[in-house]
Amino acid sequence: MTARVPVTPIDVSTLEQYDHETDVLIIGYGCAGASAALEACAAGADVVLLERQSGGGGSSALSGGEIYLGGGTPIQEACGFTDTPEDMEKFLLAALGPDADRAKIGLYSRESVAHYQWLVDHGVPFKPSLWDSPTWVPPTEDGLMWMGENSYPFYEIAEPAPRGHRVTSSGFGGKVLMAVLSEAVEKSAVTVHTDTSALRLIKDGDRVVGVVARHFGETVHYRARRGVVITTGGFADNKEMLAQHAPQLVGLGVNSDGGDDGRGIVMAQAAGAAVRHMSAGQVGISLVPGMMVRGMIVDSMGRRFINEDVYPGLVGQAALFQHRLRVWVILDEQAYEEVPVDERWGVQPHFVAETLEELEAEIGMPEGALQTTVGEYNRFAERGEDPYFHKSARWLRPLRSPFAAIDVRRGMAPPEYGDGGTGSGGAEVFTIGGLHTTVDGVVLDLDGESIPGLFAAGRATSGLHSWGYISGTSLGDGTFFGRRAGSAAATPAPGV
Ligand SMILES: Cc1cc2nc3c(=O)[nH]c(=O)nc-3n(C[C@H](O)[C@H](O)[C@H](O)COP(=O)(O)OP(=O)(O)OC[C@H]3O[C@@H](n4cnc5c(N)ncnc54)[C@H](O)[C@@H]3O)c2cc1C
Incomplete structure (x- = not known):
């Protein structure tokens, strides 16, 4: 058995000096981390983006590139559909429930058209044509697809409209999404530190003020003057965590980049963070x-x-x-x-x-x-x-x-997987539960109070969801709440 790397936060008083200092430190360069970094930078903060791998991408880059958007986007309108934020909200509350996050779903639905525009302004391409049949990923470049909005019981709950917005790609669109967001990060003033794995948080009293990380065997200490944002993905690759929280997902294939080890979630839990819906999972049935x-x-x-x-x-x-x-x-x-x-x-x-x-x-x-x-x-x-x-x-x-x-x-063999098929027992899964956050990505403790200096977004959080899942809501909530977490973290706290 390998020794555990300790995860308990260290106290700043035990530290001799920091190796790096920034305003906002973001851990994890997937869609949520890239979006957080862009917005924190746009808000005028110094930003360092840490990534364990040698480059950004994460599971986001391997994904289908479907983003759940609606309320009357130009793509919906061009395809002849009218939609409202109210119908989008009703659908998501039903499909992601029971007990999905009302505040997040309401805001996400109301600001969906603006979020679509933010993605487009950064160069994310969507084609105004509809793929009109249930599928995982259309074999065409069509940019709009149904996510079951027109099926029972959902058509009785909300006026149906297709809201699966698919990044234009000949195959899975996640690589295009991440290429576009990475280009925007490169053009920005964000500093990216790759091959750097965050291990534990640094606290000063109640406040999170930095991160201990490992870079090619060296321990490095980062100071975050305004906030640390955790965007490290879920925990589907961590067998121990799965067995603890979501045992029904154990033994199946995993839909991830192989690095969803839950480290970010556990780091925050060790600093007092609450988690939600940890047993929930997306089940990509074969x-x-x-x-x-x-x-x-x-x-x-x-x-x-x-x-x-x-x-x-x-x-x-x-x-x-x-x-x-x-x-x-x-x-x-x-x-x-x-x-x-x-x-x-x-x-x-x-x-x-x-x-x-x-x-x-x-x-x-x-x-x-x-x-x-x-x-x-x-x-x-x-x-x-x-x-x-x-x-x-x-x-x-x-x-x-x-x-x-x-x-x-x-199993089956999506062309995107090359020679490898699914076939691991009939489904590929990923976890939906994670850190309990506000609409601004503030991480909450067990009393429901903010943990000062700590933010999170993407699959490291429980996001919009409780139990249900609809494709597009991960890239959707990761980019949307990643942006909000980045902005919030960039705002100096009073007296800091
Ligand atoms: C094949 C496939 C298809 C999918 N299709 C869709 C889809 O069409 N639509 C949709 O909405 N969702 C889809 N998903 C799910 C979606 O891709 C993920 O849930 C989403 O990308 C998670 O984004 P994220 O930014 O939270 O995490 P990620 O994109 O996984 O990024 C997390 C990053 O954090 C890094 N990291 C982790 N721990 C540390 C650490 N300790 N220190 C430093 N760095 C760290 C990782 O290396 C990674 O780069 C799909 C997933 C897969 C695998």
Whole structure:
């Protein structure tokens, strides 16, 4: 067993001298850190951005580049959709809940158009065209996509509008987002220190005043005159933390750059920070949404359990937390053929049969299980109805022989992953919970009081979310609340 690197904050009185001094020190150069750095710098502060790797990017650079924005952005309008901040807020409260952060969701929705403009002003490209089918990442450059806003029960809660804004890219857009933000950082007065890993905070009484870090084996001390901002990402790569807080996510693939070790969260906890929703996770279930929506998803007893047109991460949560990912996509030949080849991500049926009786026997389901489910589905689909789960009529059609089944635990191979596929037990996950922060990124303690000098944003915080997750809300809350944390940290506290 390797020795633990201590995380408890050190007291400034034990320190002989600082190696570096700045106004605002930001730890972690992903989307949240870059946004915080740009805004702190724009507010006139000296800024140092620490990054453990040899360059910025983090998980943000590997992401799909989908950013949840709405309330009437120019992209929505160009695609013919009207939207309001109120509808966006209602949708997010329902989809990210229960008990999602009302204050953050309200503000995020009201300022979404302005945030879109901030991204565009920094050079982030979005194309005004709609990809109109459930998917993880469209195989085209389309800039707008639905995130299940038009599915049950959400269309009853808020007027639907597509709000998934996708950074223009031929594949995953995260690399373009981070290239653009990094270029803006390079052009700014922000100083970037790479290969530097933050280990623990430095405190002066209650106030966080700096960071102890490691740079190529040397211990270095940073003083932050105004504030430290933690933007270090989540903890999905830390098996011990996962086992402590989110045990249902243990053993699955991880959707990250491999460095989501939770160090930033633990550093802040050791300084008294509160955390929220640590058991919550995004579950990127290994299936092609375009196949599922044209067919159905069933459990090991052949029973449907959700409407297949919701955001696929919500399907993933239901499949993992209720069915241990023992789930199959059932479809027919027509459904499979309708999915464009470049959207299939290497997924081929694992079982094919002329009859449902044969198919359920091949999978190992009880006799009659699929015959009953598909029979009921087809009976109502003839009339364009789904009284069981309310899938939209657009996707309802009786399934006909030959039938096929896909076992999601066998994984898939997104082109962006090169030769490597998913395949780690049926899903890739990341954590959603983290530090409890205000709308200004101020980190709160267990009494709900601000920890002076300490700020955080991105997946190191619980952000907008409680339990639910919708794609785009990580890059969205990371950039939006990263900006706010940067501005707040740049503002000198009275008497400091
Ligand atoms: C394949 C994939 C697809 C995704 N698609 C989407 C999507 O389309 N839309 C969406 O919203 N989300 C998506 N996500 C999730 C999203 O990318 C992340 O949740 C988000 O990028 C987190 O941003 P962040 O700035 O908080 O952290 P990161 O981007 O991970 O940045 C954290 C940085 O901190 C550094 N760091 C960590 N600890 C330390 C330390 N102790 N000292 C110094 N530096 C440190 C890390 O090296 C890293 O560079 C996807 C994720 C993956 C992996």
